[in-house]
Structures are given as structure tokens and as C-alpha cells.
Amino acid sequence: MAGKRSGTQSKRPQRKSASLQSGQEPRSEPLLSLERIVATAIELLDAEGIDGLKMRRLADRLGSGAMSLYWHVGNKEEVFDLALDSVLEYRGLPEIVASQDWRGQVVHMLEDWRAVMLRHPWSASLLPRRALGPNILSRLELMSKTLSRAGVADADLNVAIWSLWNYVIGATTTRASFDLSDEDRAAGQQRLTRLSERYPTIERSRLLLDSDWDGVFRKGLDFLLDGLAPR
Amino acid sequence: MAGKRSGTQSKRPQRKSASLQSGQEPRSEPLLSLERIVATAIELLDAEGIDGLKMRRLADRLGSGAMSLYWHVGNKEEVFDLALDSVLEYRGLPEIVASQDWRGQVVHMLEDWRAVMLRHPWSASLLPRRALGPNILSRLELMSKTLSRAGVADADLNVAIWSLWNYVIGATTTRASFDLSDEDRAAGQQRLTRLSERYPTIERSRLLLDSDWDGVFRKGLDFLLDGLAPR
DNA sequence: AATTGCATCGTACAGTGTACGATGTCAACT
DNA sequence: AGTTGACATCGTACACTGTACGATGCAATT
Numbered sequence: 064m065a066g067k068r069s070g071t072q073s074k075r076p077q078r079k080s081a082s083l084q085s086g087q088e089p090r091s092e093p094l095l096s097l098e099r100i101v102a103t104a105i106e107l108l109d110a111e112g113i114d115g116l117k118m119r120r121l122a123d124r125l126g127s128g129a130m131s132l133y134w135h136v137g138n139k140e141e142v143f144d145l146a147l148d149s150v151l152e153y154r155g156l157p158e159i160v161a162s163q164d165w166r167g168q169v170v171h172m173l174e175d176w177r178a179v180m181l182r183h184p185w186s187a188s189l190l191p192r193r194a195l196g197p198n199i200l201s202r203l204e205l206m207s208k209t210l211s212r213a214g215v216a217d218a219d220l221n222v223a224i225w226s227l228w229n230y231v232i233g234a235t236t237t238r239a240s241f242d243l244s245d246e247d248r249a250a251g252q253q254r255l256t257r258l259s260e261r262y263p264t265i266e267r268s269r270l271l272l273d274s275d276w277d278g279v280f281r282k283g284l285d286f287l288l289d290g291l292a293p294r
Numbered sequence: 295m296a297g298k299r300s301g302t303q304s305k306r307p308q309r310k311s312a313s314l315q316s317g318q319e320p321r322s323e324p325l326l327s328l329e330r331i332v333a334t335a336i337e338l339l340d341a342e343g344i345d346g347l348k349m350r351r352l353a354d355r356l357g358s359g360a361m362s363l364y365w366h367v368g369n370k371e372e373v374f375d376l377a378l379d380s381v382l383e384y385r386g387l388p389e390i391v392a393s394q395d396w397r398g399q400v401v402h403m404l405e406d407w408r409a410v411m412l413r414h415p416w417s418a419s420l421l422p423r424r425a426l427g428p429n430i431l432s433r434l435e436l437m438s439k440t441l442s443r444a445g446v447a448d449a450d451l452n453v454a455i456w457s458l459w460n461y462v463i464g465a466t467t468t469r470a471s472f473d474l475s476d477e478d479r480a481a482g483q484q485r486l487t488r489l490s491e492r493y494p495t496i497e498r499s500r501l502l503l504d505s506d507w508d509g510v511f512r513k514g515l516d517f518l519l520d521g522l523a524p525r
Numbered sequence: 526a527a528t529t530g531c532a533t534c535g536t537a538c539a540g541t542g543t544a545c546g547a548t549g550t551c552a553a554c555t
Numbered sequence: 556a557g558t559t560g561a562c563a564t565c566g567t568a569c570a571c572t573g574t575a576c577g578a579t580g581c582a583a584t585t
Contacts, residue, residue: 095563113423118542128565130543135563139542191467192344192419195502200493207495220499226461226514229468233460236422236467262431264438268451271426283457290517326532349573359534361574366532370573 095127097135097145104146105183113185116142147189148196150179153205165213166288172206173231173284180235187239190232203228215292223291230287234280326358328366328376335377336414344416347373378420379427381410384436396444397519403437404462404515411466418470421463434459446523454522461518465511472502
């Protein structure tokens with residue numbers, strides 16, 4: 064086995080989860096905290112992409128030494144996990160959740176999801192290979208509840224959820240991978256037109272060039288929902 | 295700009311594409327060749343995962359020095375690109391392609407796609423962040439052609455293709471991320487049951503535990519196809 | 526024999542994540 | 556007041572990574 068991933072609990076000092084019961088402030092500004100680390104990591108990821116996140120650079124932005132981070136965090140992978148889950152927190156709109164239009168709710172939840180991941184393109188390519196954090200699970204839970212209340216039978220529930228999940232994940236990761244730099248984009252287009260005679264159908268429909276991503280997402284989602292629960 | 299990605303053509307020596315017209319054997323066994331490098335890289339990826347592919351280890355397996363690889367390959371990223379595209383080559387079954395059952399064809403192509411990516415789990419997490427190679431484009435082209443022949447209007451073609459693509463990508467990446475080591479699996483399950491009171495619906499449907507992945511994939515795909523082209 | 530292009534390799538370097546221990550800080554207890 | 560000990564920060568060091576650069580061998584051609 065080559066597995067070297069550490070479990071959920073490490074034997075590191077690792078910092079206790081919040082104060083036990085001595086409910087007093089940590090005096091003034093902690094200088095370093097999990098929240099600040101994660102927030103700054105997200106900034107850095109947004110600005111520099113997935114390969115731009117280095118522990119030293121993160122520490123620089125925080126005005127601390129590199130090794131100081133390891134008091135709050137077990138390793139770099141944990142930073143990725145926390146950043147990903149943090150970004151995916153669902154700030155649900157109560158008025159929509161309270162409505163009876165379950166289809167509208169589902170569409171809203173999924174479009175919100177997609178919007179978040181497109182705002183932070185690194186999250187799309189990270190999601191497939193990281194564990195499920197609490198915010199991700201919350202989104203799944205909320206979706207389950209909505210579908211269940213909408214009358215989807217328990218037997219079909221898992222199929223419905225996974226289908227929608229798959230669709231969103233696929234759509235965002237694909238979309239994110241097309242959000243490359245202009246340089247890459249130009250190179251890709253050049254390569255494609257050079258090979259256009261080998262892919263005539265794709266070329267004709269201009270599949271890769273001018274797809275209306277938002278519209279395509281919405282229409283495909285409608286098709287999927289039609290299949291899941293014909294109206 | 296932090297972009298350091300190289301374009302399609304590098305100014306490296308890089309090896310000419312096949313022999314020009316002096317059609318003679320390169321004497322005996324080339325010891326090193328693009329094909330052998332890619333094949334060995336796939337072996338290594340299968341065995342050690344995405345982080346297990348190091349240039350030195352790859353060279354060891356090939357019985358060569360590390361730097362020798364760079365004659366055939368521009369950089370490590372190119373190895374990923376080649377391995378990914380190589381694995382995704384479609385060995386279509388003519389009898390199925392020739393049939394008139396377009397829905398069967400589509401299902402077959404997508405299940406084959408999924409099977410390939412589950413056989414090489416690293417490919418699932420790689421696909422979202424790499425460029426589209428010729429084999430991937432071929433698969434898209436074949437799908438386009440099939441759907442087009444099936445009577446899907448040009449206006450709906452892109453929606454249909456992207457929806458199916460999204461579904462497959464999402465399903466395989468999700469599935470692959472659940473194919474962790476037993477250790478991780480145990481830790482995840484433990485964490486989930488510990489938090490089960492916060493996710494009652496998920497817990498009840500056992501969404502994360504005993505989903506029948508193959509069945510779910512097939513059923514969801516049927517739903518999607520129903521929506522795309524009601525029978 | 527000399528040249529030329531192909532292919533391989535050894536060495537070296539600039540980064541990377543992080544192990545380890547030293548050091549500072551502050552609240553609580555004696 | 557003095558001591559302790561948990562919390563938090565940091566400097567240094569190391570193993571390991573991708574790969575730039577130049578030396579070296581080798582076959583075919585001149």
C-alpha cells in the first residue's frame with residue numbers, strides 16, 4: 064500500500080477545537096487562526112490558481128513564518144480541504160426554501176452551486192479528489208430533503224441525487240477547464256481548426272468554441288429533471 | 295502573469311514525428327520511445343496513483359536515466375496529457391456502431407467510457423484539468439455523429455452532448471473519489487456516523503454507504519436520455 | 526576520417542513540504 | 556512573586572522534486 068494520507072485525527076499538537084469552557088477572548092488579535100488561514104488561502108487560490116498555493120507564500124500573506132501554519136493545520140492537503148469546503152458553504156435563501164416550488168428550489172440550489180464553483184475555478188478541479196466536508200454534506204442533505212418532500216420515492220432518491228450531483232460536478236469541472244488563459248485558448252483553437260477535418264461534426268456545431276454555457280447548463284438540467292420527475 | 299505553461303510546440307529538440315522518408319528500422323530496440331514511456335507511465339499511475347508518478351521513478355522502470363525522458367517529452371505535464379489521452383482511446387465495436395439502435399449505441403459508448411476511467415481512477419481526476427487530446431475529441435465526434443444521425447436537431451445537439459458528457463464526467467470522478475483506501479474509507483464512515491444526526495436524510499437513504507454505483511449510473515443515464523429524447 | 530543528427534545520461538540547482546527543536550507569551554496555580 | 560505548563564510562533568535543516576545544461580556515445584552520411 065502506498066497510502067500515506069493521514070486520518071481525520073492526527074497526533075500533532077493541532078490546537079483544541081475552540082475553547083473548552085473558559086469562555087474568554089484570546090486576548091486581542093490572534094495574528095494567526097484557522098479562519099484567517101483558510102480565508103487567505105482562498106484569496107491566494109483565486110489569484111494564483113491551484114499551483115500557486117505554497118505554504119511559504121501563504122505564510123507571507125499572513126505575515127507569519129511558514130512553519131507557524133502547521134500549528135493550526137496538519138499539512139497542506141488539509142488547507143485544500145478546508146478551502147474547498149469553506150467556499151461551498153450554502154447561504155440558503157429562506158424565501159426560496161419555504162416555497163412549495165420544489166423544482167424551483169432544486170434549480171436554484173444547483174445554479175448557486177455552479178456559480179460558486181465558477182467563481183473559484185480551482186474548486187472545481189479540487190472537488191473530485193478531496194473528501195466530503197461538512198458544507199458539501201449539508202448541500203447534499205438539503206437536496207435530499209427537498210426531493211424527498213417533493214414526493215420522490217425513497218427507492219429513487221439516491222439515483223436522483225447522484226444524477227443531479229454528477230451533472231453539476233461535470234458541468235462545472237468542464238466549464239472550469241475551458242477557462243484557460245488566452246494563450247492556451249488561442250493554442251487550443253489553432254490546434255482544433257488544424258484538425259477540423261478529422262472532427263467534422265464537432266467543427267460544424269462549434270461545440271468547443273461558442274457554446275452558451277449558461278444556457279446549456281440550464282437546458283440540460285431541465286432535461287434531466289424532466290426525466291427524473293415528468294411534469 | 296504567472297503562466298509558465300508551454301504551448302503545443304516547444305523549441306526543444308523534441309524528436310521528429312516518425313522518420314521522414316528514410317523508411318528503415320531504427321536498427322533494433324529503441325530502448326526508449328514515446329509509446330513505451332506512455333505505457334509505463336500508465337502502469338505507474340495505476341499502481342501508485344497520481345502522486346506516485348515521478349520522473350525518476352518512471353525512468354527507473356524504463357531502465358534509463360531520468361533526463362533521457364526529456365528527449366521524448368517536453369515536461370511532466372505532457373506525460374499526464376499523453377497517458378490520459380492514451381487510456382481514453384475508443385476501441386469501438388463495429389457491430390454496435392452499425393446497428394440502428396442509437397440509444398443503445400449511446401449507452402454503450404458512455405458505459406465504455408465510464409469503465410475505462412474506473413479502471414484507471416487517476417484519469418478521472420486528471421480529465422477536468424487537462425486539455426482535450428485526439429482520442430477524447432474522437433469520442434466526442436463519434437457521439438455527435440450518433441446523436442445527429444438519431445435525429446437530434448442541430449440546435450439541441452450541443453446541449454445533448456454536453457449534458458451526457460457532464461453526466462459521465464461527474465459520475466466517474468465522484469465514483470473514483472470514493473475508491474479510497476480501506477483506511478480512509480473507515481475514517482470517513484466513522485466521521486459520517488458521528489455526524490449522522492446532522493444529516494438525517496442522507497443517513498436514512500445510506501447515500502454514501504451502499505449505493506449501487508453501476509445501477510445508479512445506468513438509471514440516471516436512462517432518465518437523462520428520456521429527457522433528451524422522449525421515447 | 527570527419528561530420529552530423531539522434532539519443533542517453535550525470536551533475537547541479539532552485540524550489541517544495543515539513544520534521545525538529547528553540548523560543549516567546551500568558552494564564553493559573555503554589 | 557515565582558513557577559509551571561499549555562499555547563503559539565519561528566529558524567534551520569533535510570529529503571525530494573522537476574528540469575537546465577552540457578558531456579558523451581553512436582549510426583549514417585559525406
